[in-house]
Amino acid sequence: MTSQNYVVWKDAFSVGSDAIDSQHQGMFGLLNDLYSALQEGRSQKDISEIVGKAHQYAKQHFASEEALWAKSGCPGLEEHKAVHQAYTGQVEQLWRSSGQPLEDTAYELFFFLKDWWLSHITGMDAQYAASVRTMPSH
Ligand SMILES: [Fe+2]
């Protein structure tokens, strides 16, 4: 059943910050746009556009998450930033090395993105957000 591939938001994904949660939800929206475009057999141009949009959105989200958390002075932000950076590099490499047909690469990329975002949000983001909340200044 293909609908299982859509990324569905659950309350359990909340990291306890409305700003961050809504950005994560925005990312889910773009991932679902990508999946729909693939399912509908849309043109390579359309698919590339969505991938580009999702990539920009991710970079903006990382910058905003890092800026928000930098204020807390909570340790571990450098490691978190390194994970964001590794993601950016991996996505760019995957997309650059895209062979033909592009659709196969786009599906591979979609599944990579879906797994990465689900595990990052419920893992590292959730843990870091919880540490920030327990900092003395919060
Ligand atoms: Fe995040």
Ligand SMILES: [Fe+2]
């Ligand atoms: Fe993060």
